[in-house]
Amino acid sequence: MNDDIRRAFTPTGKLRAAINMGNPVLTGRDAAGAPRGVSIDLAREFPRRLGVECELVVLETAGESVEALAGERADIGFFAIDPKRGEQIAFTPPYVLIEGAYLVRNDSPLQANEEVDRAGHRVVVGKGSAYDLFLSRELKHAEIVRVALSQTVVREFMAQGAEVAAGVKQQLESDLSRTPGVRLLPGRFMVIRQAMGCARARGDAAAAHLSAFVEEMKASGFVAEALERHGVEGAAVAPPN
Incomplete structure (x- = not known):
C-alpha cells in the first residue's frame, strides 16, 4: 500500500463502488431496503483497508455498472469476466463461480x-x-x-x-x-466467473492491488463466510488464481 495506490482508487476522496443489483447470488436488500450480499461485504472491506470512506453506487444492471466505471462515476465494480468488458475494465481473478x-x-x-x-x-x-x-x-x-x-x-x-x-x-x-x-x-x-474490477485507466499497480485483495479474501475464508452468512446456495468460491 502507498499513497499512489490510494489516490488511484479515490480521485474524489472516497471510494465509489458500483453495485449491480441484477444478480441475486451476489446482491439483495435487507428488510429495510438497504443493499446486502457478498459483493456489498467486499465493497466495504476494500476501502476499509485503504483507510477511506465507502460510497455504494447502486445500479440495476451489469451494463450500468460497466458504464459507471467507464464514465468515471465509480472506482471499482463487480462483474462477470468477459473479453468485451475487458476492453475497458481490468478484472481481478474471480471470487465466485x-x-x-x-x-x-x-x-x-x-x-x-x-x-x-x-x-x-x-x-x-x-x-x-x-x-x-x-x-x-x-x-x-x-x-x-x-x-x-x-x-x-x-x-x-x-x-x-x-x-x-x-x-x-x-x-x-x-x-x-x-x-x-x-x-x-x-x-x-x-460458468460465470464473478470478479472485481477497476477502469484500466487507473493503472497496472491499482489493478494488481485489487487482484491481491481478492486473492486474500478467498484464502482467508472471507468470501466463503459471506456466502454462508447471506444464505447463498449453488455458488462456489473460486479457486486460487
Missing part, C-alpha cells in the same frame, strides 16, 4: 442445452448481462431477445411466447418456484 442455465416450458421438446441453438428458437436474456455477451458470441442460429432487466427475463419469456429463457441458475430457480408450467434444462451452458 456461478452457473448459467436455460429455462423452457414443460411442453417444450427441448431436453438438452445443445438443442437450444437452432433456427426458430428465441432466447430471452437480460441486456448486457454476462450470459447475453456469452450467448451473443456462441449462438449461431437461435435469435437473442434482450430485455432491460435480468429479473424480468422469465416474465418476458412467458409474455412473448419465446422458446427459451437464459440466466443465472439461482434467479431462474427462484422464478421457477412462482411460475407454473416451466422447467430448467439439465446442467449449465456456461
Whole structure:
C-alpha cells in the first residue's frame, strides 16, 4: 500500500463502488431496503483497508455498472469476466463461480442445452448481462431477445411466447418456484466467473492491488463466510488464481 495506490482508487476522496443489483447470488436488500450480499461485504472491506470512506453506487444492471466505471462515476465494480468488458475494465481473478442455465416450458421438446441453438428458437436474456455477451458470441442460429432487466427475463419469456429463457441458475430457480408450467434444462451452458474490477485507466499497480485483495479474501475464508452468512446456495468460491 502507498499513497499512489490510494489516490488511484479515490480521485474524489472516497471510494465509489458500483453495485449491480441484477444478480441475486451476489446482491439483495435487507428488510429495510438497504443493499446486502457478498459483493456489498467486499465493497466495504476494500476501502476499509485503504483507510477511506465507502460510497455504494447502486445500479440495476451489469451494463450500468460497466458504464459507471467507464464514465468515471465509480472506482471499482463487480462483474462477470468477459473479453468485451475487458476492453475497458481490468478484472481481478474471480471470487465466485456461478452457473448459467436455460429455462423452457414443460411442453417444450427441448431436453438438452445443445438443442437450444437452432433456427426458430428465441432466447430471452437480460441486456448486457454476462450470459447475453456469452450467448451473443456462441449462438449461431437461435435469435437473442434482450430485455432491460435480468429479473424480468422469465416474465418476458412467458409474455412473448419465446422458446427459451437464459440466466443465472439461482434467479431462474427462484422464478421457477412462482411460475407454473416451466422447467430448467439439465446442467449449465456456461460458468460465470464473478470478479472485481477497476477502469484500466487507473493503472497496472491499482489493478494488481485489487487482484491481491481478492486473492486474500478467498484464502482467508472471507468470501466463503459471506456466502454462508447471506444464505447463498449453488455458488462456489473460486479457486486460487
